[in-house]
Amino acid sequence: MIDLITSTANHHVKYLRSLLRSRKDRHSERRFVVEGVRLVGDALNFAQPSLLLYVPEQLASTERGQQLLDQITQLPNAFATTPAILAGLSDVETPQGIIAVVPMPQFISQSASLILMLDGVQDPGNVGTLLRSAEAAGVGQVLCLQGTADVWSPKVVRSGMGVHFRLPIVDGLQWEAALPMIEHCQQRFAAVQDSTLAYDQADLTQPTVLIIGNEANGVSATTLSYASTLTIPMLGSLESLNAAVAGSVLLFEAARQRRKIIKDEG
Amino acid sequence: MIDLITSTANHHVKYLRSLLRSRKDRHSERRFVVEGVRLVGDALNFAQPSLLLYVPEQLASTERGQQLLDQITQLPNAFATTPAILAGLSDVETPQGIIAVVPMPQFISQSASLILMLDGVQDPGNVGTLLRSAEAAGVGQVLCLQGTADVWSPKVVRSGMGVHFRLPIVDGLQWEAALPMIEHCQQRFAAVQDSTLAYDQADLTQPTVLIIGNEANGVSATTLSYASTLTIPMLGSLESLNAAVAGSVLLFEAARQRRKIIKDEG
Numbered sequence: 040m041i042d043l044i045t046s047t048a049n050h051h052v053k054y055l056r057s058l059l060r061s062r063k064d065r066h067s068e069r070r071f072v073v074e075g076v077r078l079v080g081d082a083l084n085f086a087q088p089s090l091l092l093y094v095p096e097q098l099a100s101t102e103r104g105q106q107l108l109d110q111i112t113q114l115p116n117a118f119a120t121t122p123a124i125l126a127g128l129s130d131v132e133t134p135q136g137i138i139a140v141v142p143m144p145q146f147i148s149q150s151a152s153l154i155l156m157l158d159g160v161q162d163p164g165n166v167g168t169l170l171r172s173a174e175a176a177g178v179g180q181v182l183c184l185q186g187t188a189d190v191w192s193p194k195v196v197r198s199g200m201g202v203h204f205r206l207p208i209v210d211g212l213q214w215e216a217a218l219p220m221i222e223h224c225q226q227r228f229a230a231v232q233d234s235t236l237a238y239d240q241a242d243l244t245q246p247t248v249l250i251i252g253n254e255a256n257g258v259s260a261t262t263l264s265y266a267s268t269l270t271i272p273m274l275g276s277l278e279s280l281n282a283a284v285a286g287s288v289l290l291f292e293a294a295r296q297r298r299k300i301i302k303d304e305g
Numbered sequence: 306m307i308d309l310i311t312s313t314a315n316h317h318v319k320y321l322r323s324l325l326r327s328r329k330d331r332h333s334e335r336r337f338v339v340e341g342v343r344l345v346g347d348a349l350n351f352a353q354p355s356l357l358l359y360v361p362e363q364l365a366s367t368e369r370g371q372q373l374l375d376q377i378t379q380l381p382n383a384f385a386t387t388p389a390i391l392a393g394l395s396d397v398e399t400p401q402g403i404i405a406v407v408p409m410p411q412f413i414s415q416s417a418s419l420i421l422m423l424d425g426v427q428d429p430g431n432v433g434t435l436l437r438s439a440e441a442a443g444v445g446q447v448l449c450l451q452g453t454a455d456v457w458s459p460k461v462v463r464s465g466m467g468v469h470f471r472l473p474i475v476d477g478l479q480w481e482a483a484l485p486m487i488e489h490c491q492q493r494f495a496a497v498q499d500s501t502l503a504y505d506q507a508d509l510t511q512p513t514v515l516i517i518g519n520e521a522n523g524v525s526a527t528t529l530s531y532a533s534t535l536t537i538p539m540l541g542s543l544e545s546l547n548a549a550v551a552g553s554v555l556l557f558e559a560a561r562q563r564r565k566i567i568k569d570e571g
Contacts, residue, residue: 271441
């Protein structure tokens with residue numbers, strides 16, 4: 040017979056809730072929350088969850104869930120709970136029956152030749168989408184300046200689809216702290232609406248930092264003092280592209296140029 | 306003294322609500338709803354709203370709103386209402402004080418050399434983002450196959466930022482009906498996870514149809530019988546990109562190749 044956590048006053052439930060709700064708590068604990076069969080599976084591969092809450096019958100209803108269940112039931116820090124408790128913690132409409140607390144990965148790349156820097160991107164969906172595009176385009180380091188949505192928030196983690204475990208991410212940075220991390224990159228390009236440089240005219244095969252700004256206000260004045268600019272030429276009457284789209288178009292142009300070099304040399 | 310609409314039982318309010326909620330009503334009426342100072346301003350330039358509801362004091366609180374107020378107060382189909390009525394109709398947290406019913410534009414391009422086809426894209430934000438990217442990349446025609454989220458829904462219209470008034474869009478299509486609209490395009494490429502053709506190896510300067518499928522399931526089997534495939538090469542462990550990102554990367558590659566041709570020839 041498994042002991043069930045049935046009360047929202049349980050200290051594990053309270054702890055999870057604090058990490059889900061509070062950026063401050065996540066960062067003071069250096070832990071974040073992942074949810075769902077897939078992400079918790081990733082978490083078990085890449086990190087060491089410090090707490091797992093699960094609903095046995097929900098997990099057992101799918102093959103992948105059952106595999107996960109077999110993997111975790113013997114763990115000392117895994118606790119069974121009720122669907123109601125889990126639904127109260129869940130960020131999604133149909134919870135899959137598992138949620139976990141995971142330490143934030145702490146890796147920094149010292150030599151990434153393509154770095155994505157986020158300067159005030161606010162929408163969690165945009166941040167998650169940019170992280171996915173970054174991994175797929177070969178980014179080796181993501182740097183988030185202060186004012187960017189928290190990369191460890193439940194929404195960004197969900198939309199990142201596991202990229203948090205694989206991509207070196209440093210957040211909460213001021214420019215002064217970021218500088219030593221990018222000094223090996225001769226090129227720093229901030230994406231703006233108006234620039235004399237079209238993005239496809241830049242040589243993005245060199246070590247490069249690409250900087251994406253806030254959805255409404257673009258990059259900061261400070262950023263413009265540390266970086267040059269480039270732009271995506273646009274037809275029609277729109278003032279701007281979606282921030283995640285703009286960043287992704289730049290990232291995949293860098294990937295395209297880099298594939299081309301390898302091909303031309305090979 | 307202006308007569309205020311103060312009741313949710315008012316027939317104008319009911320009509321707006323039906324168009325906001327029901328795809329069927331939007332399509333049988335061939336009308337959709339736009340909200341906010343900016344979009345209603347666009348609507349007045351490009352179309353002829355058949356109904357306007359506005360909150361005078363909210364509009365008057367901004368310069369652009371006041372200009373719009375001056376423009377509409379004399380219109381026979383513009384009615385003042387209360388903040389509560391408008392908030393009940395609004396799709397956003399802080400309504401700007403104006404909402405309008407507009408006829409769906411009915412233009413079709415017979416000769417667009419870049420066509421975006423949506424095959425079951427479900428998320429309204431993705432559809433809106435793709436429409437914006439389409440305009441900016443020089444798409445001349447958007448075709449939506451049955452099973453795609455309604456392009457005239459409030460969320461898609463909001464995230465489209467006015468593109469609905471400028472870009473020829475035909476929706477609710479079956480392949481048989483779409484074929485005559487694309488017969489001048491020799492190339493039809495569906496974006497898929499696995500294809501022997503990398504997107505940047507395709508010659509996208511030719512008349513081309515780019516097809517983006519459903520977020521979870523990709524393009525349909527029927528689409529694969531009518532189109533060849535291409536893919537965006539990805540590094541890392543992700544299975545897929547965000548649908549709006551994938552479509553935008555393809556669209557801007559087409560735009561890049563087309564600019565390059567003009568430049569090389571010029």
